[in-house]
Structures are given as structure tokens and as C-alpha cells.
Amino acid sequence: MAEPADEADFDDAPGQGLRKIIHVDMDAFYASVEQRDDPALRGKPVAVGGDGPRGVLTTCSYEARKFGCRSAMPSVTAKRLCPQLIFVRPRFPVYTAVSHQIRDIFRDYTPLVEPLSLDEAYLDVTADVKGIGSATRIAELIRARIKAETGLTASAGVSYNKFIAKLASDQNKPDGICVVRPGEGAAFVAAMPVKRFHGIGPRGAERMKQLGIETGADLAAKDIYFLREHFGSQADYLYRAARGIDLRQVKADRARKSVGAERTFDHDISSGAALREQLERIVGLTWDRIERSRSEGRTVTLKLKLKDFTGLTRARSLPKPVRDRNQFAEIGHALLEELLPLPQPVRLMGLTLSQLIEDEPEAPALVRSASQLSLF
Template sequence: MRAITGAMIEPSTQADDPGDEAQGLRKVIHVDMDAFYASVEQRDDPALRGLPVAVGGDGPRGVLTTCSYEARKFGCRSAMPSITAKRLCPSLIFRPPRFAVYTDVSRQIREIFRDYTPHVEPLSLDEAFLDVTEDSQGIGSAIRIAELIRARIKAETGLSASAGVSYNKFLAKLASDQNKPDGLCVIRPGEGAAFVAALPVRRFFGIGPKGTEKMAALGIETGADLAGRDIDFLRKHFGSQADYLYRAARGIDLRAVKANRARKSVGAERTLGKDVSSGAALRDVLAGIIDIIWRRIESAGSHGRTVTLKLKHADFSQLTRARSLSRPVADKAEFAAIGHALLAEVLPLAQPVRLVGLTLSALDEDAQPAPASAASQAELPF
């Protein structure tokens, strides 16, 4: 494995640049912004630089969306309860999320990507795959393109990004995490299996804490351990995931970078500071969530037909209600009307709730919503 961190290097002239077409392989880059939301907060408020910063709510029910690397040194992590994070790092500074700002920065970064290739597959606001097998500028080296992209992101946004370069998506994503933050890692053809063999299985995409525990109980802790199990063993213990695990343990991934990767849903949820059962209070919470989601919908240019309301009770049991139209939701007013109608269906509540969420799904990026006529309003049983 060739790992490159920090400083720029000269363009590779070796024949085994990842994705060498003579070997029928792709040149894939995975770019992942470093602690994206927290880094934007530190960039915009210089007083926060070098300090432990968390983005998220700091109340008793708050959860970290992300945190700076200074906070991670204390053991703070994304999705950690805020109360736990504050116990680990008493000096932790909380900032509320500013998704409109993060979306604008993400759009700026994607414009940089598209200067080098039209084949960009965003995974979220802060990461994307790029296929540069045939790049737009004729540079020819995936390594050099990754370096140029990282340098431009730094110069144009003031933020750092890590990148992985390899011959398929699975390996490129693993590589981007290898030398974080502000690092570059390259996995060349012929090096994938050895790279994967040395990794703990928890680094594999799709293997969470429970999967890691299950594998440990079966004596599987590394990629090498996984590669040592045959397909019949994997199918017996992991069912439909077996084929993926078999290929991943060997560094194999045949998926193409999909430039127009379909987004499945747009949504948001809010964990409440205290349990709420009042219909008026819940309607206020829902109104705030609708504002956040509609900004995301407009930013993404999404059009969807299904609205889903989620309520999580104090005992963590969950209640959902959904409504689907025969056409895309017309506008924010109709989206809000559906959301409030779904809430009205479950009021009064049998028990208080600790979380409220709303989602627009059944997305069609090409569809255009028709105006909500009086006849179409009949689809909503107010």
C-alpha cells in the first residue's frame, strides 16, 4: 500500500496508477470532508479554532451531529448523547446546526469536483465518489486529481478534506478514512486484498457494532479472518449479506460510480428537551421541522409523493403515519398541511413523545409538482 499524507507530490508516472485501463480497472476517488459541520463552525468563528466543538443540541436529550477533532481526542463521537460527550469533555463547546450554510459549502465543493469529471456520486453533504478513469482535463492520474481537488477545497473554502484513491468504490472509501484528517491514501491494483486483510472488520461499510460482535463470536475480527471463511459458511451465518462480505474481504467491488444517484428521502427529526404530549406544543415543533425540511427539498430540487410522520415515545416505542399522493407534493403549504393532518390523526397522544420527525419520500428528481387544485386537496381527509 502506498499511503500519502499532507504535502503535495508530483503526478504519478507509474503504469500501475489505480484504474490502469490496460487492466480494465476504474480510477475512483472518494473525498470525505474532515469533521465537516464542526470545521465550518470553526472557520466561521475563529475563536473556536483549536477548541473542542460539537454541533448538536446541548440539552439532556441532545445528540452530537458531529464534533471537531479536538473533541474526538476526549472520546466524543457523532451520534453520541450530548450528556455523555460533556462528561467526557467538560469544556466541549456546542453550536446548533446551520444546515443552510453547510449545504451552500457542499454545493461549492461539488462544483470543484465537476471541473474534473461529470461522474460524481454524492453520498451526503460531506462526501462523494468520483470516477476519473477519463477525466475532463486529460490529467490522466487519479492521484494528481485527488491532490488538486484537496488543494482547491482548502484554498476556496478554508476547509480540509481527506481522499482515498483506488480502483473501486469499496477500497477508495476505506482509503479516505486511513489517514484522516487532511490525508491522502492510495491503494493500487494488486494491493486491495492485502490492504483489506489487515483491517478490523468494523471498518467495513455495512458492518455495525452488532455485526462486529457477531463476527467476533465466530472468530472473525479482521479482513483476513473473513477471507478465510468460504461462501457456504458466510451464507449460513450472514444470509443475503454473504456475497458482499465474500467480495469485500478480497477487495472486490464491481459497482459503478452513479452520477445521478437517486436520493430516497429528505427529512429531519428533533429530539425534544423534555417529553411533550400537548398538541399545541407538538404542532409548533412540527412547524419548525417543516421549515428545515423544505429548505433541503428546495436545495436538492426534489419532488416526492409520500409524507411520513414519526413520533418516538418516552419508552422509545415508535409510532408512524404516512400519506401518499398520486402526484408530487405541490409546495411547502401542501407539505405542511399533510404533516399537520398526520399529526392530527394521532392526537390526543396516549403517552408523551421525546422525538418528532417528518420525511418526504417516493422521490422523483425529474418530476415537476402540479399545482394543488381544489380537487387534489380532496386527497387529504382533513
């Protein structure tokens, strides 16, 4: 298992021509922002999310994780594990603003930044645009600037591909760094539980366990024919991942496919008037996100989840992008009216704008330094 390493360990290592990838992951991002902004929350178990009977944790602080709380856990379960848990409502505009601040730091070191969410991103620092000379040093400088400029901590993984860099960023959390050098990737992956592989969820990990696959080494022992028989189209990815191979590039222009918002109600709603009122709130949330992301789109989709978890959707596409909030709300309400009256009460409602034409600023051209990174 790879340990944190200083940059000297990497400057003399073989492997010229390989890419240098950093994966940065903020530590308990939403909860850390809340603890930063409210000193009374510091050092205490904090959950970001609703505390109602149907509430779900968006994330929680490390103090709460010690009790077994985790993201996506029902709030009632989290409160049972940690009775002193403090719930805080999400403040997405604040998280988004901090995320943009962090991305600005990333872009000081490379134009090749691929955000995965508000709190994590891949960076390709193969071209040493600032002449720093070490990918490990770049990662440390970024982490130090994030802490100095936002008051938050980040963990980083440094390696020669995206798959291993992402695994590595989780290795020494919180506020840590892990570097996996060329030649160490296969051994690093072999010791890793497959449940930590990106794309393998709890159900997938359980299915693998039934087939005798619990670690990367177990997975690497299976040939491609076995993997295709049991995992179909995912087989090629699994075969390469088990060997520490990932050919994907960091894509700075990774397109957003949709912008939306949804809400799970504290109590099922059957009244048409109440549903219209809730829809208006969701229109406001969604349009706020659309404006912040500077997105334009042609398709509006309404999603409902009924009491028995049955899903209903209605969509409308326009020849031109939705022009403003009023038109967006008008389409959303028209879609709802098409579904009323409903056969059952509604537990969740969501609204999405898709077929986007984004107005994001262009990334600057990649400037190659005369001095390439020697290795890490």
C-alpha cells in the first residue's frame, strides 16, 4: 500500500512520457463549510440535510462519521447512531461560491481541470505551466492555498492516471496526500477492496463477493471471459482497473447534461393546490442553479415519485432555449396539470432543464513549459 511520499521520491523515478494526474477531494465539504461559518459547530457531529422522517444526509462531519453516520443515510438512522447529531439545512449557493473559488486555484496551475462535483476534480499537470517541477509539489501547493484562502482542508491523490489518483485521494483522508508512482499502480490496486473502485456500488460489491472477488487481486485473477460472462459491458473497465490501467484523459470541457432540483416531502402530498405550491418552490431552486451555471436549454422535464415509489415523468421540448424563469415555470406547471389528478399521493418532485447550450468561458490554451515535469 502506497504511503505519502515527498517529492524527492519521485523526481528520480522512471516513467517519462506518462501523464501526471491529481485528484483533489474536499474533506466533508458541505459540513466543513458549515463548521467554518459557525464556530459553535466546530468539533461537533454535524449533518447537512433534513432531519424529518424522510430526511437524508447530504454529508456529515468527521465527528459524526465516528458514530457510523455517512452520506445518503436516512436521517432517522443517523440520529439513532448519534443522538447528539446537529442537523443543518444545505446552503447550496454558499457551497457553489466556495467551489468556484477552489477551481480558480486549480486553474492557476493547469487549464486541464475536470470537475466531478462541487467538491472534487481531476487536474492534469503533465505540462508544468508554472515550472514547479513536481506533481506532488503542485498538489501540496494547491492544498495549502485552499486552506489559506478558504479555511477548508482537501485531500489529494497523485498518480499517472485518473483511476488510481481518485483511489489515492481517499487513502489518507482527511487533510492528507497519497502518491502512487508508475510501477506501483498494480500493487496499490491489488490490495484495495473492490468496493472502493469507482463505479462499484454496495450491490455490485456484494455480487462480486459472492463470486469470490473482494480485492483488486481477486479481480485481476479473473480472465476477461469470466468478467464478460458476469459483468457484461463493464467487464473491460474492470479488467483494466484491476491492473491499474486507465486511458481516460482529463477533459476540461466535460459537458453538463442537465440542471435540476428535486425535493422529497416530509409528508406525502395529494392535493393539487399543495403540489402547485411545491412546484413553484422547485422552479425557484432550479432556475437559481440555471442562472449560476449560465446554462440555456430546450427541454423541461417534471419528475414525480408516488407513495409506492412509482415514477412518473413528463417532458416538453422547445425549438429554442427557454427564455426566462416565467416561461420555465409555465412549462413546469403545464406538465403537472397533464398528470393531475394523480392515482396516489406524491413523495418527491423534481424539475430539470436539459438539451443544454452552456455559456461557460473558454479554458485558456494549454501552455507547455520548456521544463516538463521530471516525474512526480
